[in-house]
Each structure stands twice: as structure tokens, then as C-alpha cells.
Amino acid sequence: MTTFWLISCLILLSTAGFALGRHRALVSAGGQVRNLHSLPSYYGTNVALSISVPPLAVLSVWLLAQPLFIESHVAAMIPLEMIPENVNLSLVMSDVRRVSEGLDIAIYQGLMSAGEVEILDSEASDLRGRLGDLGIALGSDVRPEILDAARRYRTMSHDGRLMMTIVVGLFALVGFSRSYGQTDKDYRARNAVERGGMALLIVAASLAILTTIGIVYSMLFETINFFGLHNWRDFFFGTTWAPNFRGDSELSILPLLWGTLYISFIALLVAVPIGLFAAIYLSEYANTATRSFAKPLLEILAGIPTIVYGLFALLTIGPMLVRVFGRGDDGLLGVEWMTGATSVLTAGLVMGIMLIPFVSSLSDDIINAVPQSMRDGSLGLGATKSETVRQVVIPAALPGIVGAVLLAASRAIGETMIVVMGAGAIANFSGNPLESMTTITTRIVSQLTGDTDFASPETLVAFALGMALFVLTLGLNILALYIVRTYREQYD
Amino acid sequence: MSHITKEAHGGSLLAQSARTKKRNAAETRFKAFGIAAIAVSLLMLFVLVTTIIGKGWGAYQQTFITLQVELLEKKLDKKGNRNLSDIKKVSTFGYAPLIKSAVTAKVEELGVETGLKSKQLVGLLSKGAAAQLRDFVINNPDRIGDTVEFRFLASSRVDGYLKGRVHRESIDNDKNISPAQLDLVDALVLAGVVEKTFNIDFIIGADASDQRPEAAGMGVAMLGSLSMMMVVLALSLPIGVGASIYLEEFAPKNWLTDIIEVNISNLAAVPSIVFGILGLAVFINYMHLPMSAPLVGGLVLTLMTLPTIIISTRAALSAVPSSIRDAALGIGASRMQAVFHHVLPLAAPGILTGTIIGLAQALGETAPLLLIGMVGFIASNAPDTIAEGLMSPNSAMPAQIYEWAKRADPAFYERAWGGIILLLLFLVTMNTVAVILRRRFERRW
Numbered sequence: 020m021t022t023f024w025l026i027s028c029l030i031l032l033s034t035a036g037f038a039l040g041r042h043r044a045l046v047s048a049g050g051q052v053r054n055l056h057s058l059p060s061y062y063g064t065n066v067a068l069s070i071s072v073p074p075l076a077v078l079s080v081w082l083l084a085q086p087l088f089i090e091s092h093v094a095a096m097i098p099l100e101m102i103p104e105n106v107n108l109s110l111v112m113s114d115v116r117r118v119s120e121g122l123d124i125a126i127y128q129g130l131m132s133a134g135e136v137e138i139l140d141s142e143a144s145d146l147r148g149r150l151g152d153l154g155i156a157l158g159s160d161v162r163p164e165i166l167d168a169a170r171r172y173r174t175m176s177h178d179g180r181l182m183m184t185i186v187v188g189l190f191a192l193v194g195f196s197r198s199y200g201q202t203d204k205d206y207r208a209r210n211a212v213e214r215g216g217m218a219l220l221i222v223a224a225s226l227a228i229l230t231t232i233g234i235v236y237s238m239l240f241e242t243i244n245f246f247g248l249h250n251w252r253d254f255f256f257g258t259t260w261a262p263n264f265r266g267d268s269e270l271s272i273l274p275l276l277w278g279t280l281y282i283s284f285i286a287l288l289v290a291v292p293i294g295l296f297a298a299i300y301l302s303e304y305a306n307t308a309t310r311s312f313a314k315p316l317l318e319i320l321a322g323i324p325t326i327v328y329g330l331f332a333l334l335t336i337g338p339m340l341v342r343v344f345g346r347g348d349d350g351l352l353g354v355e356w357m358t359g360a361t362s363v364l365t366a367g368l369v370m371g372i373m374l375i376p377f378v379s380s381l382s383d384d385i386i387n388a389v390p391q392s393m394r395d396g397s398l399g400l401g402a403t404k405s406e407t408v409r410q411v412v413i414p415a416a417l418p419g420i421v422g423a424v425l426l427a428a429s430r431a432i433g434e435t436m437i438v439v440m441g442a443g444a445i446a447n448f449s450g451n452p453l454e455s456m457t458t459i460t461t462r463i464v465s466q467l468t469g470d471t472d473f474a475s476p477e478t479l480v481a482f483a484l485g486m487a488l489f490v491l492t493l494g495l496n497i498l499a500l501y502i503v504r505t506y507r508e509q510y511d
Numbered sequence: 512m513s514h515i516t517k518e519a520h521g522g523s524l525l526a527q528s529a530r531t532k533k534r535n536a537a538e539t540r541f542k543a544f545g546i547a548a549i550a551v552s553l554l555m556l557f558v559l560v561t562t563i564i565g566k567g568w569g570a571y572q573q574t575f576i577t578l579q580v581e582l583l584e585k586k587l588d589k590k591g592n593r594n595l596s597d598i599k600k601v602s603t604f605g606y607a608p609l610i611k612s613a614v615t616a617k618v619e620e621l622g623v624e625t626g627l628k629s630k631q632l633v634g635l636l637s638k639g640a641a642a643q644l645r646d647f648v649i650n651n652p653d654r655i656g657d658t659v660e661f662r663f664l665a666s667s668r669v670d671g672y673l674k675g676r677v678h679r680e681s682i683d684n685d686k687n688i689s690p691a692q693l694d695l696v697d698a699l700v701l702a703g704v705v706e707k708t709f710n711i712d713f714i715i716g717a718d719a720s721d722q723r724p725e726a727a728g729m730g731v732a733m734l735g736s737l738s739m740m741m742v743v744l745a746l747s748l749p750i751g752v753g754a755s756i757y758l759e760e761f762a763p764k765n766w767l768t769d770i771i772e773v774n775i776s777n778l779a780a781v782p783s784i785v786f787g788i789l790g791l792a793v794f795i796n797y798m799h800l801p802m803s804a805p806l807v808g809g810l811v812l813t814l815m816t817l818p819t820i821i822i823s824t825r826a827a828l829s830a831v832p833s834s835i836r837d838a839a840l841g842i843g844a845s846r847m848q849a850v851f852h853h854v855l856p857l858a859a860p861g862i863l864t865g866t867i868i869g870l871a872q873a874l875g876e877t878a879p880l881l882l883i884g885m886v887g888f889i890a891s892n893a894p895d896t897i898a899e900g901l902m903s904p905n906s907a908m909p910a911q912i913y914e915w916a917k918r919a920d921p922a923f924y925e926r927a928w929g930g931i932i933l934l935l936l937f938l939v940t941m942n943t944v945a946v947i948l949r950r951r952f953e954r955r956w
Binding site: 086213216219233238295297317324327329335375408430434436482500 | 797
């Protein structure tokens with residue numbers, strides 16, 4: 020039974036349980052609601068929750084644990100000498116999974132019977148060809164050990180699913196009989212339901228922590244694997260990024276970090292002055308009409324998906340820059356400084372546009388939080404408006420503005436689509452903004468898309484890069500929060 | 512102080528002193544900077560919007576060529592028994608001669624003088640024309656032998672010529688089109704055989720291969736996005752609201768609550784690509800969910816939108832005054848009842864607004880989808896059932912746009928911009944609904 024149907028059954032059962040529980044409570048009270056401890060629907064909800072929640076919890080734990088259990092069990096079946104050099108166990112396991120999946124499809128389509136699969140001989144029957152016909156492509160012929168493992172995998176997954184269905188059903192049954200048996204006019208159903216509800220709320224809230232743990236775990240293990248395959252000194256202190264498939268890749272983060280920071284710097288160079296002046300004008304000078312007209316328009320820039328900015332960089336800003344700085348004598352400046360549309364400047368300019376509303380709306384909030392009395396005091400002493408802004412408002416709002424800039428920087432460093440489309444793919448240490456450069460996020464995308472082999476350092480480096488990106492942006496955020504909290508002037 | 516005293520002595524109150532002039536000039540400059548900043552940002556917005564509309568509009572128009580094709584029985588059904596399995600044996604190659612003769616006949620009928628060979632004549636049509644013919648015959652085997660009028664897609668070069676993307680000067684090195692062919696197109700346009708009309712297939716159709724940009728559409732990718740949004744809505748709304756209620760209404764002040772709160776605000780700032788790595792590692796490599804499936808995309812986007820929804824829901828809950836809770840508690844409600852019967856309904860408009868804005872963000876997100884394989888995949892078939900829509904590989908709107916932007920043929924760029932118009936239309940609609948909800952139902956206490 021598939022998970023989908025199992026869940027549907029549980030939902031149906033709990034609906035029935037609701038009606039039964041409610042009915043039993045009413046009967047026990049002689050049909051008089053006032054004799055009940057709780058409202059009738061609480062009795063029903065109690066039964067319904069007991070039927071659905073524990074089995075669902077078991078189900079999700081089971082679904083998470085079963086693959087791990089089966090894989091470790093089946094992996095033990097594969098003799099060590101079976102695994103060729105440079106090939107990781109996980110690759111062999113994915114072969115095993117593919118074969119077992121193929122067998123399943125073959126049985127489902129009636130090409131083989133379940134008994135036939137059990138006595139199948141990998142040498143005699145052309146299993147690779149037969150599975151190939153079903154759309155399961157295998158890299159090499161199926162060896163007997165793999166076939167054995169695949170058979171074992173198949174039976175274990177089937178038994179696992181069956182066991183799961185039985186256990187889930189059992190939990191539902193126990194939940195039902197317990198809660199239905201308890202249902203009585205004196206039973207404190209509301210308290211029970213509220214305890215259950217509270218537990219669910221706590222689970223929902225802890226999901227945020229689970230996500231963070233998931234992020235860290237998913238990257239940490241592969242990062243450790245990566246450092247097992249690749250020298251950490253090269254990753255942190257090398258100077259070249261040149262992945263290849265001969266096994267002597269140079270994978271250093273430094274050129275990527277340089278590209279990332281350079282592009283982010285240009286983006287901030289565009290976004291911070293424009294965003295800050297826009298915020299100052301909107302909060303200090305503009306009348307209500309201008310404000311209510313310009314502010315939502317600026318917010319639109321923030322709501323545009325990054326893919327749109329990416330396309331804008333690749334197809335509009337990039338070619339425009341080439342027309343100015345490139346093409347030799349045909350260009351506007353008559354120079355040949357830029358050959359392709361992708362460059363640091365292309366990505367930086369467009370990312371700057373994207374960050375303008377981010378900087379301006381954050382700074383706007385912060386400037387508005389500076390009390391009016393400080394402005395009044397400054398104006399009263401004869402300062403002009405701009406002097407007030409420069410000498411009173413900005414210094415008072417400075418920690419907040421620095422925080423906003425740091426948040427914008429963290430955004431710029433983690434931005435993916437604009438640099439994937441606008442920055443290029445060549446890692447170099449140049450300082451020329453018209454050259455194309457690559458960033459951490461671009462490399463993560465290119466190392467993890469297409470044909471990936473999770474046993475090679477060229478793929479695993481993406482996890483190390485992801486970890487670095489995560490730590491970098493997290494550090495910037497925490498620093499921003501720290502600055503805002505520590506240096507914030509308390510006005511009230 | 513000395514210079515001030517001097518000026519005060521020497522100057523008149525009515526004449527501006529040099530220093531005052533300087534200060535006023537600085538004031539004007541400062542204000543001008545502010546206006547310039549706003550103007551630059553708005554200009555950028557304007558340029559962006561006009562670029563999108565200007566370049567994407569073409570995708571909603573398509574060039575069609577109307578031809579009368581004689582469905583010859585001896586080519587399509589040699590045995591003459593209208594047996595469907597026999598008809599299906601004729602591949603698209605078998606249909607090509609029919610199209611060739613139909614084009615030649617049309618050109619002769621119009622009496623256009625052209626030195627083109629029949630192969631070049633067929634080159635005016637999309638490469639999918641034979642497949643279109645074959646589908647028609649398989650669906651209507653009884654029409655074999657008749658002469659039927661068809662509207663075929665023109666090839667992307669002809670389409671580009673009519674839209675002004677392809678010029679006579681720019682085709683010198685292009686194998687796919689020649690000036691003589693363009694002369695013929697001009698003649699056919701005059702005769703009304705070639706015409707440009709609204710292109711519904713771009714909105715409801717499927718993606719097409721590299722060779723046929725004229726046939727590519729967003730429809731299937733839109734279904735992929737829709738499936739993902741259903742997953743996001745079904746998971747992130749209950750979880751997000753549950754978490755917010757706990758944190759805002761029940762959580763005791765302790766270290767665990769602090770950790771959760773810091774966690775949520777940090778998750779909101781984690782780059783989206785990191786969520787893609789999480790999805791790849793956990794959902795695909797560990798749980799073996801299918802690659803490119805909208806279910807996986809939905810799960811990843813759920814984790815990404817949760818912080819947004821939690822933050823806005825908490826704001827909506829805390830905006831409900833505590834007098835409401837006190838009143839409910841005072842007449843004997845439990846804390847849970849006070850929240851679920853009174854606070855939550857009053858906060859519902861704010862929660863909905865936040866959810867819609869979170870969904871809009873998720874709809875436009877691309878980076879995590881790259882890592883879970885929703886790019887580089889030609890979504891050619893619409894899924895039949897909801898389960899298939901969730902589990903079978905599909906694309907999504909932003910991923911489809913990225914896919915088109917990567918292809919070599921510039922005809923796909925027009926599709927990409929057109930796709931962006933569609934995507935932005937969805938986003939504008941969702942945000943407008945959110946604003947209307949807020950205006951109409953939000954209560955100020």
C-alpha cells in the first residue's frame with residue numbers, strides 16, 4: 020500500500036472516529052450535553068487525534084529510517100573486492116537500487132513473475148538488455164552479487180512496507196480502542212485534546228530547528244567526505260580553481276571568494292548610495308503624495324524574482340556594456356576592453372538595482388525611528404535640513420544603517436541567479452571589472468547539476484562551498500544583529 | 512566664532528552672506544541627490560518593465576501558414592482498411608512528402624515566381640508540421656483521402672522575419688533561411704497565406720526541443736509550478752501558523768524558545784541555494800524521492816517560505832490586542848480556546864496576506880530548483896492525475912525561463928521574456944489580492 024493511500028485511510032478512519040467518539044459521549048450523558056465534562060466535539064476530536072497523530076508520527080519516522088536500515092544491511096552483502104578502485108560504495112548501491120526498481124517494473128508489467136525473479140540468473144538471462152527495454156539504463160552488465168543484493172533490497176523494501184502498514188494500522192487501532200474506551204461523560208476530553216494540540220504546536224515550532232540541523236548535517240557530512248578526498252590546504256589556501264576529470268583538480272575557494280566579494284562590492288557601490296539617498300529623501304523631504312507614490316514603486320523592484328534580473332543582466336545590461344566598452348572601433352568608446360556580455364560589472368550593476376529597495380526600506384524604517392525631537396532641536400538651533408540629516412539623524416541611525424548594509428551584503432553574497440546568468444564561469448583573480456569572473460554560488464550550481472558523481476571531489480566540493488556560503492552569510496547576519504543591538508541608542 | 516561676528520557686523524539681514532549661500536547650496540545639492548536617487552531607481556524600474564514587455568510581447572504572437580493538404584490514401588494507409596495500428600506505423604517521414612506537395616501546390620496556385628527547391632519551401636514551416644499532420648490523421652482516420660485545410664506553425668526564422676527579429680542583412684551566415692525564401696514570405700503575406708495571430712499555445716502548450724522554438728510553450732511548466740504551490744500551501748500554512756501560535760501565545764521565556772526565535776530569523780536570511788543543497792542531500796540522495804519532481808520542489812520551497820510566513824503570522828497575532836484574550840479567559844475559556852476561537856480568526860486577514868506574499872516569493876524562486884533537477888528537462892507532456900503531477904518530472908515557470916535563456920537560438924530569448932510576463936502577471940495578481948485583503952479586512956485596534 021503506498022504512503023498516499025495509507026495517509027488517506029488514516030484521515031478517513033479519524034473522521035469516522037470523530038463521529039463515533041462524539042456519539043458515545045452523548046450516549047453516556049443520556050443525550051444531555053450539560054452532563055458532559057467537555058463539549059461533545061472535544062470527545063470526537065480526542066478519538067480522531069488518537070487515531071491519526073501517533074500513526075502519522077510512526078509513519079514519518081519509519082519512512083526516514085527504513086532506507087538507512089536497508090542500505091546498511093544490503094551494503095554489508097556486497098563483498099569489498101567487488102567495489103572497483105575510485106568507485107564509491109554509494110555508486111554500487113545506486114546500481115543495486117536501479118536493478119531492484121527494474122525488477123519491480125518488470126513484475127508490475129507482467130514480464131516476469133515474482134517466482135521467476137527469485138531464480139533469475141544474471142549470466143544466463145540478458146538482464147541488462149531486458150531492463151534497458153523497460154527504460155532502466157545500467158552502466159554495466161549485472162553481476163551476480165549485485166543481482167543478489169538487488170533481490171535482497173527488493174524483498175526487504177517490500178517486507179518493510181508491509182511491516183510499516185501493519186505497525187501503522189496497529190497504532191491506529193490501539194489509539195482508537197484506548198480513546199474510545201476512555202470516552203465517558205466524566206472524561207476530561209478538552210484537557211486531553213488541548214494537551215495534544217499543544218504538543219502539535221511545539222512540533223511545528225521545532226521544525227525550524229530541524230531545518231537548520233538538516234542544513235548543517237546535509238552539508239557537514241559531504242564536506243567531511245570532501246576533505247577526505249581533497250587536501251584542505253588547497254581548498255583554503257590554493258590559488259586556482261580548475262576542476263577536471265583526471266583526478267588532479269585544483270579546487271580552491273579563494274578565486275571564487277574574490278569573484279563573490281568583488282561583485283557584491285560593486286552591487287553595494289550601486290545600491291547603498293542610491294538606496295540611502297532615496298530613504299533620506301522619502302523620510303525627510305518628500306510630501307505624503309510623493310511618498311505614497313514612490314515607496315510602493317520601489318517595493319516592486321524588491322518583489323521581482325531574481326530570474327528576471329538574471330535575464331536582464333544577460334540579455335540587456337551585458338550587451339549594452341559590450342556596446343560601450345567593447346567591439347573595438349564599432350563600439351561607443353572605440354575600445355576593445357570587453358568581449359563577452361558576462362562580467363563583474365554586468366552582474367554587479369544588476370544586483371545593485373535589485374538591492375536598492377532592500378537598502379532603502381530598511382534605512383527608511385531606521386531613519387523614521389529617530390525621534391522628531393532631535394530633528395526639532397537641530398533645526399531650532401538654525402541648522403538646515405541637510406545639516407540636520409548629516410549631523411544628527413544619520414549619526415543617530417548609523418548602527419541601524421550599518422546593519423542594513425551588512426544584511427544587503429549577505430543578500431549579495433548568497434544571490435545565485437544573477438551571477439549564474441551574468442557573471443560568467445571563469446575563475447580568476449583579476450581586478451578588471453569588465454572581465455568575467457565566477458562566484459561561490461555559480462560553482463555550486465555548476466558542480467551539482469548535470470551528471471553528478473557523489474564520490475568525486477569535483478561534486479563534493481559543492482557541499483564545502485555551500486558550507487562556506489552558509490557560514491559567511493550567517494556570520495554577516497549575526498554581526499548585523501549584534502551591531503544593531505549593541506550600538507542602538509535607546510530613545511524611550 | 513570670529514568669522515561669524517565679522518559677518519554679523521558687515522552683512523545686512525536681507526542680503527545672503529557667502530556662508531549662508533554656501534549652506535543653502537549644500538542644502539539644494541543634498542536634496543537634488545535624494546531626488547536623483549529616487550529618479551534613478553524609478554528609471555530602472557521603468558526600463559526593466561518596458562524591456563520585459565517590449566521583448567516578451569512577441570511570444571504571444573505567432574506566424575501561421577495555412578495550407579490545403581491532400582491526405583493521400585496510398586501514402587498513409589496502403590492497405591486501405593483504416594486499421595489504426597497500420598496507420599500508426601507511418602512515421603512523420605511518411606507525412607513529409609504530403610506537406611512538400613501542399614506547399615508547392617500553394618506557391619504554384621498563387622503564381623509566385625520563385626526559384627526555390629521544394630526542400631527550401633518546406634523550410635518555411637516548423638519542423639513539427641509533419642507531427643501535427645500525423646496526430647490529426649491518427650485522431651481522424653476517416654478523413655484519409657480528403658483535402659483538409661491546416662494551419663501550420665511557420666519556422667522560427669519566418670516568424671522572426673515578420674516580427675522584425677530577423678532581417679535580410681542579418682541572415683548572411685544563416686543556413687536555415689535565404690533572401691529568396693523571405694521574398695516568398697513577403698508574397699505569401701500579401702496573399703494572406705502567412706499571417707500572424709494570437710498564440711494561445713504559448714500559454715497552454717508544452718516546451719519543445721532546441722530545433723523548434725516556435726512551438727515552445729509555458730503550459731506544462733505552469734502546471735509544475737501549480738503543483739509545487741499546492742504542496743507549499745498545504746504544508747507551510749498549518750506548520751507556520753502552528754509555530755507562530757506557539758511562539759507568540761504559549762512559549763515560556765526560556766533558552767529553548769530563544770534558540771527557536773534566533774533560528775527562525777536566521778533561516779529567513781539563509782541564501783536560497785543552500786535550501787537547494789538541503790533538498791538534494793535529504794530528499795533526493797537520502798530519501799530517494801524522484802529527481803525533478805514538483806513534490807521535492809514543493810518541500811524545498813516550503814522550508815524556504817516557512818520563516819516568511821512565521822514572521823508575518825506572528826506580527827498579525829501580536830497585533831490582536833490582549834483585551835480580546837483577557838475577555839475570553841474572563842468568561843471561562845481555556846487559553847487554547849481563547850486563541851483558536853478569538854485571536855486566530857481576528858488575525859486571519861494578516862496571516863492570509865503574509866501567506867500569499869510568501870507563496871509569491873516561492874513562485875519566483877529559481878536557484879533551489881536548479882539543484883533538484885527541475886532545469887534541463889523538456890516538459891513535453893502534461894500530467895494526467897494529481898499524484899502524477901506531484902511525482903513525475905516536470906519543470907516550473909522560472910526554471911523554464913532559465914532553460915530558454917540558456918539555449919543557443921535567440922528565438923528562445925523572446926520566449927523567455929514572454930514567460931517572464933506570464934510569471935509577473937501571476938505575481939502581480941497574488942500581491943494585489945494580498946493588498947486588497949489587507950485593505951478590506953485588516954482592523955486597526
